[in-house]
Each structure stands twice: as C-alpha cells, then as structure tokens.
Amino acid sequence: MRYIKTIDDITKDGRIEFGEGYDFVDAAEEADAILMRSTDLHGYELPRSIRAIARCGAGVNNIPIEEYARQGVVVFNSPGANSNAVKEIVLAMMIMSSRGIVQAMQWVRDNARDPNILADAEKAKKAFVGRELRGKRVGIVGLGNVGSKVANACVDLGMDVYGYDPFISVEHAWALSHNVQRVGTLEDLCRGCDYLTLHVPSKADTIRMISSEQLALLAPGAVLINFARETIIDEDAVDAALRTGALSWFACDFATPKTVRMPHTFITTHSGAGTEEAEANCADMAISELKDYLENGNIANSVNYPACxxxxxxxxxxxxxxxxxxxxxxxxxxxxxxxxxxxxxxxxxxxxxxxxxxxxxxxxxxxxxxxxxxxxxxxxxxxxxxx
Structure with a gap:
C-alpha cells in the first residue's frame, strides 16, 4: 500500500482517485507522496518519507524545487492540462477590451430605473462602439502549451498572428497553424501589434521582459494581456502607458498592489485556469505522474529531475x-x-x-x-x- 497526503482542494467536487493499492493519510509523516495545488511550501518541513510531490498546475513558484532535489524528492507539475481554460479566458479578454462589453453592461445597471431604458439604451450604444478582432495584428510571446493554442485560435478568428519563442519545442511547432508567422526577436514581434499576449514562465531572462521599450513599439492604443506571471512585465512602464493612452487596456490575472491602481484594466483573481475541466485534467495528470514514479520509477514532467x-x-x-x-x-x-x-x-x-x-x-x-x-x-x- 502506498500513502498520499493531499494539500489544498484538488478538485471542485473533492473527488480524487488513485485506484487500488493507494490510500490517503492526514499526516505527511505517514505519506509516500504529496498531491497539491497552490499552498506555499517554502519553509515547510518536509518529512523524509516523502519521495515525490505533484502540483496540479504548471507553475511551481510555491515549491522550493532545488532544495527538494537535494533531498531526493522529485517535483512534478502538470503542464498543458489547463491550457484550454487559459486560452479561452485570454480570448475573452481580447473581446472585452475591444467591444466595451463591461462598460455597456455597467450603463444598463446604472440606468436600471429609467422607464425609457429601451429607447435610451439605443441612444447610449454609440458610446460603446468597439472594434473587431478580425484583421488585427496580435503578437504572442511564448508558443508553449497555452501560447500555441492562443495563436491557433487567433488564426481562426481571422487575425494577423505573429509568435516569438526562441525555445519552442518540436511538439508545439508541429501543433502551430502554418498561418502563425514566427519572428526572431521580441522587438520585431511587438512592432505594430494591436494586441500583445504573454505566455512565458517567470525566469531570470523573462522578468520584466515587457517594459517601456517594447510597449513603445506597439500600435497606438494597443491591448496588453498577461495571464502568465506577474513578474514578466514592468508594472511602472505599463501604468505609464495606460495613463498616456499608449495602451488602451491591460488585462491580467494578478491583482498586485500596483495593478489594482492602474486605469483601464481587467484584473481577475488568478483564475485563468479556473474551470472544473482544467482542475480535473491537472489532477489526472498529476496522479498519473505520481503513480508511474512510485510504481515504476519513471519520471515525466518533473521540474527538478530529468525525464526517464x-x-x-x-x-x-x-x-x-x-x-x-x-x-x-x-x-x-x-x-x-x-x-x-x-x-x-x-x-x-x-x-x-x-x-x-x-x-x-x-x-x-x-x-x-x-x-x-x-x-x-x-x-x-x-x-x-x-x-
């Protein structure tokens, strides 16, 4: 029998199944592995009995992966399991920032007591005239699990799609539509874009990679979308661009002390992957990784040990x-x-x-x-x- 300790609510309905030969325990000291989601494990005293940790999600900033590697603990994540959910919310942000949807709905709420609201709404709609996505240029930074799906969806919407990813995998390159035009530099990607959407991890070479220099290359009134990591933008530069009108909207998944004070923003509660389907997909992938490691020693999708x-x-x-x-x-x-x-x-x-x-x-x-x-x-x- 192998024993699993769960941290966090793994799925909305609470159902997690490892199958025969596995059981759940309350104490980590009694467990062989940990299944988790978002709890910060920095400073957590990891029992020696733990052989592996699987996170139901892609990011692992909440796990001290190198410290655990030195303890011989394999840390897994579940890349791509929530990519469709993130793709869909990114597309929603593109549309929301282009069509005045939220503002129009707010006008209706504000005027709910108007007895002539039907006629007055007809007059008011001119204030919320937007633009279509079709024919607009979109730049996609990072063509991995999420970025490649966003790129293909934008092609289907009739957009002029450009992608930048110097480390794109063969798998994701094959998955890309032939209509996605790859460029060699970040600057070439940004030049003239009406929309710029970010899909890269937070690493030394991506922190604040989008700053005033890149924003100045975008088309006037461009839209910036960040559903990757909060650290990959220069918040001061984005704030300044919003206030001058260089950016018309900024959509992100990170309510930081600075983003919440910026004008013209759509900010969500880190819910880009917040669907029942994504939660279930992440859990299934993480469980499969743990079982193959515990039963056979095989490693797939580890962030601190090689695939084997x-x-x-x-x-x-x-x-x-x-x-x-x-x-x-x-x-x-x-x-x-x-x-x-x-x-x-x-x-x-x-x-x-x-x-x-x-x-x-x-x-x-x-x-x-x-x-x-x-x-x-x-x-x-x-x-x-x-x-």
Missing amino acids: NMGKARAASRVACLHANVPNMIGQITAVLAKDNANVQRMVNESAGENAYTMFDTDEHLDARTIDALKQIPAIHRVRVIK
Whole structure:
C-alpha cells in the first residue's frame, strides 16, 4: 500500500482517485507522496518519507524545487492540462477590451430605473462602439502549451498572428497553424501589434521582459494581456502607458498592489485556469505522474529531475538513484553492484542541470548491504528500491 497526503482542494467536487493499492493519510509523516495545488511550501518541513510531490498546475513558484532535489524528492507539475481554460479566458479578454462589453453592461445597471431604458439604451450604444478582432495584428510571446493554442485560435478568428519563442519545442511547432508567422526577436514581434499576449514562465531572462521599450513599439492604443506571471512585465512602464493612452487596456490575472491602481484594466483573481475541466485534467495528470514514479520509477514532467522511462518494473529488482550531476557517478554505482555480483539487465542515466537520475533493473534482489553502499556514495541524494 502506498500513502498520499493531499494539500489544498484538488478538485471542485473533492473527488480524487488513485485506484487500488493507494490510500490517503492526514499526516505527511505517514505519506509516500504529496498531491497539491497552490499552498506555499517554502519553509515547510518536509518529512523524509516523502519521495515525490505533484502540483496540479504548471507553475511551481510555491515549491522550493532545488532544495527538494537535494533531498531526493522529485517535483512534478502538470503542464498543458489547463491550457484550454487559459486560452479561452485570454480570448475573452481580447473581446472585452475591444467591444466595451463591461462598460455597456455597467450603463444598463446604472440606468436600471429609467422607464425609457429601451429607447435610451439605443441612444447610449454609440458610446460603446468597439472594434473587431478580425484583421488585427496580435503578437504572442511564448508558443508553449497555452501560447500555441492562443495563436491557433487567433488564426481562426481571422487575425494577423505573429509568435516569438526562441525555445519552442518540436511538439508545439508541429501543433502551430502554418498561418502563425514566427519572428526572431521580441522587438520585431511587438512592432505594430494591436494586441500583445504573454505566455512565458517567470525566469531570470523573462522578468520584466515587457517594459517601456517594447510597449513603445506597439500600435497606438494597443491591448496588453498577461495571464502568465506577474513578474514578466514592468508594472511602472505599463501604468505609464495606460495613463498616456499608449495602451488602451491591460488585462491580467494578478491583482498586485500596483495593478489594482492602474486605469483601464481587467484584473481577475488568478483564475485563468479556473474551470472544473482544467482542475480535473491537472489532477489526472498529476496522479498519473505520481503513480508511474512510485510504481515504476519513471519520471515525466518533473521540474527538478530529468525525464526517464524504463517502462513497467518487471525484473526481480528495480533501483533508482537520485544524485547530483557529477563525473564518474555511473562508475561508482556499477562498482558497488560488481562487489555484489549483481547482473544488471539494463541501466538508464539522465541528467538535467545540477541533478541526475540513474535507474537499473537486476536479475536478483539486492541485499541491504548493497543498497546501503549505494546510499554512501558521495553526491547520492536518495536510493529507492522500487521492486
């Protein structure tokens, strides 16, 4: 039996199913893994029993991933599971910022007691004349799970679509419509755009990547949309552009002390992925990742360890070593196994940055002394006997 500790409300209806061989516990000290959503784990005292953490969502700013890597804890996320929900709300923001919908509805509420409201509304509608999206130029920063879907949807709406992503994956490149025009620099993307929408993670090279220089290249009265991370814009520059009219609207998912004081904004409660379907998709992906890791040692969509897959664990013993990415680690591991005369059926070693993962199957069960010898190798963070 494997035990799971849940943190946060994972799905709206509260239903989470791991299947046979799993049970839920209240205390993290009794758990093998944690399933979570948005709680901040910085400063959280993680029990040694925890082997993995899966977040139901893409961002992991709330998890100290490198600290956990050094403890041999694999952190998973669920990229793309909520991408359709985010795509839809981004499109909604484009339309809301273009058609005066919210303002028109507010006029109706403000004049609800007018006995001639039907006729007066006809007269008032001229104040809310907007513009269509068709034929307008949209720039999309980041063509990953969300950005590629937004790009294709904008093509379907008849927009002139440009994308910028120097690190686009082959998978997402294939998914893009041939009508999405890729550009080589952020500046070329911004030039003349009527809409600019952001879909990149918060990293050293993306923090405040949209500032006064980029905003000045947009078409007059452009719309900026940020449903990615609050740190990727220069808030002071956006505020200034809104006040001068260089930007007509700013839509974002982050109610920061500065954004809530900006004029001409649509700000939501970090609810870009807030649909029942997205919650369920994220939970399903996170559960699948945890189960494959706990049962077989396979890693997919980890943010602190490399992807690795050896299929189902069918040999007498499968052992996984989580360690630092340092020279001669394979040699040290195989030297320990040689002393035990262990016959290794197959072995896989993968690395990602400072961390690495070595997994192997043997024809016989390794004795406790061999496992302990593996644990004593310098730079080994954790050794797991999976079967």
